[in-house]
Amino acid sequence: QKEVEQDPGPLSVPEGAIVSLNCTYSNSAFQYFMWYRQYSRKGPELLMYTYSSGNKEDGRFTAQVDKSSKYISLFIRDSQPSDSATYLCATGNTDKLIFGTGTRLQVFP
Amino acid sequence: GAGVSQSPSNKVTEKGKDVELRCDPISGHTALYWYRQSLGQGLEFLIYFQGNSAPDKSGLPSDRFSAERTGGSVSTLTIQRTQQEDSAVYLCASTPGWSSGGAGETQYFGPGTRLLVL
Numbered sequence: 001q002k003e004v005e006q007d008p009g010p011l012s013v014p015e016g017a018i019v020s021l022n023c024t025y026s027n028s029a030f031q032y033f034m035w036y037r038q039y040s041r042k043g044p045e046l047l048m049y050t051y052s053s054g055n056k057e058d059g060r061f062t063a064q065v066d067k068s069s070k071y072i073s074l075f076i077r078d079s080q081p082s083d084s085a086t087y088l089c090a091t092g093n094t095d096k097l098i099f100g101t102g103t104r105l106q107v108f109p
Numbered sequence: 110g111a112g113v114s115q116s117p118s119n120k121v122t123e124k125g126k127d128v129e130l131r132c133d134p135i136s137g138h139t140a141l142y143w144y145r146q147s148l149g150q151g152l153e154f155l156i157y158f159q160g161n162s163a164p165d166k167s168g169l170p171s172d173r174f175s176a177e178r179t180g181g182s183v184s185t186l187t188i189q190r191t192q193q194e195d196s197a198v199y200l201c202a203s204t205p206g207w208s209s210g211g212a213g214e215t216q217y218f219g220p221g222t223r224l225l226v227l
Contacts, residue, residue: 006151032213043113043200043218044152051213088152094213099144101151 003027006089006100015109019076023089023100026070030098033065034090035074038102044088048074079107111135113219115201121225122191130186130222132201139206142216143176143186147197155199158184159206191226198223 006023013019021035032051036044048063050056056063064073072089086102114133122128134141143155154168158178169175173191178184188195202216 004151041220043202043220044216045218046215049215096154097216098154099152 001026004089004091004098004100007103008101010104010106012106012108013079015079015081015107017079017107019074019079019083019105019107021074021076021087021089021103021105023072023091024070025072025091025098027093028067028070029093030091031093032091032097033063033072034097035061035063036088036090036099038086038088040085047087076105079105081107081109083107113201113203113217115199115219115222117222118220119223119225121227123227124193125190127187127189128191128224130188130199130224132184132186132203132219134182134184134201134203135217136182137205138203138217139181140204140214141178141184142202142204143184144200144202145170145197146200146221152200155186188224191224193226196224196226 004025035048037047038044050063050065053065053067060077062075076083084107086104088102089100090097092098116131120128139160141158144152145155146152156176157165173189176186198221200218200221202218204214204216
């Protein structure tokens with residue numbers, strides 16, 4: 001079993017839709033939770049970062065962490081074609097960071 | 110300021126040849142990571158350099174893979190006797206390095222080197 005599991009998609013939604021991206025992890029010691037966004041032929045860039053259970057909001061993006069069920073989510077409201085990218089979850093502790101496989105999202109006009 | 114740069118951006122080589130991939134981290138960043146990204150495999154950790162400490166090589170898939178970091182800045186990832194399964198995007202990232210292992214820090218990625226082994 002992988003330490004971080006993420007559905008690779010692809011996920012295709014119409015513009016304006018609410019998108020939900022999810023990951024599960026296996027190690028309860030993990031304390032950092034991140035979402036990276038990767039556009040085609042580019043390196044990943046940090047989108048959201050949290051180290052506690054609960055929600056963190058930044059504009060149209062909300063990151064949610066449930067440590068009790070080892071479940072992390074990213075919600076995108078009012079999705080735009082410019083949100084089309086691969087979204088990678090990442091989690092770990094002070095020793096290492098582990099990335100999910102990434103979910104490819106396509107938002108069509 | 111300048112971000113992480115990698116060269117070459119694309120590399121096509123024949124099976125059995127050696128290749129060298131270069132990474133220039135953000136100036137002042139003491140920690141540097143190499144990852145491999147294959148279709149459907151996500152980011153696979155390869156090696157981690159932190160300052161003058163011995164590198165964490167635990168992710169290197171075989172002894173054909175090696176990496177160096179000269180002067181605490183530029184890093185080179187070398188793949189000897191390349192195989193077709195080495196075809197992937199090789200990504201480099203750097204962080205300021207205040208957190209051992211780097212999990213608590215934002216990793217700044219370069220654009221990657223796309224390697225194709227024929």
